[in-house]
Amino acid sequence: MASLESKLLDGANAGYCSSSEGEDESGWKVSNDDDTHQQNVMRQLPGTSNTGAKGVLSDFQLFREEVMHHREQKNQQIVKQAQRGMMESSKEERERVQNGDDDDDETLENMRAKRLQEMRKALTGRIFEITDSKQYLEASESNTSSLILVMIYEPGHEGSEHLTHIFKILAADFPDAKFLRANAALLGTTKNFKTLALPTLQVFFNGALVGNFVCVDKQLPEEYTTFQLIQFLERKRILLRQNRYVEEIDEDDDYDSD
Template structure:
């Protein structure tokens, strides 16, 4: 009888935990649906991963100096990056986050307006989206996913890369590596250095390296 009572107790707790988690997911979805999201679609598990990564950032950063923490965080994530990438659906443009596919390689730009490097990153992603149609390029405001003001102040612009629902690349404050005004070729070379871009399709007619528009104007592009 004692074992049965214990088993029932564990089952009830498990069920309540599931209900609580589902409620959190529903609240997040309502917030995203009614917010100012303008350009794509990631699945809620991926949005949950984004939030979990930001919580991890906050916990690790509580008692550490900003510069030391950022260096440690980059090193830790770079060690976890994977080199094997596979082709998936074709997109050819930049999307705003709301839901998405777990099997697709997804690059997520976390940003806030007015942060140095944000406009440059947006322009670069527009260019790269046409060059790598098998990759889904997305962006989301840090406020939409509940990032702390500390994360927004110290880590943006940030670029998170997911494959199969797992985080395989994480770059915080990319302006430390690329500067505040950079081009698509710079971001492309940076990602290729870590093996985070697939091979370009043979039939793609335009090239990031010989596209004058992307090279000279991507820092000023606006995404409607």
């Protein structure tokens, strides 16, 4: 799919590097990082040979119980880590510790509490997985008055994983916008593209590409936050808070306020 890769790299606003489950009402597959776990559960379920209604319902009930138990365990683990201060420190927190800012203990606790809140929110945010190139084209050509944000990623890629986390939080905060992601391999991109261009963030509005940010994490601060991404997009006239794209920004409007 060389033409698609050319479109990604040569599209407007392109930047360059220096070197929940099921489907929604439209048939989109909800991206779920627990898919592997769910598949393992299904393989281990007893009574899979039961094809009657009772057997199917029994299998499904056991499956749901296993999935819910797994999610509850993950949520409890997050809470315990936050309480013990074991959650991975942000850059700002590490700098405070290194500088011996003991007077800022309350601030650090507030920062950890905020991150815990974000992680819980990420559990509720729904992003949709593009399952084939046809779906990607449908998303890019969709004539809708809502913003469509598409992340092109690779599993295990650090920048892609961070943007996925950011996407989940934004999806919970802005349910009117649509957040999608597409595996770069699914789109037929080259190895060079995967090395130099990921993660790529594209934004569509009314069937038009209004934002094409190759290697978007290199255009943002290290360990960027949801608010920093929102501000970045607003400078490009992509207004998540209003779910629209504008040709010009009114200087009287304060889009950077939180």
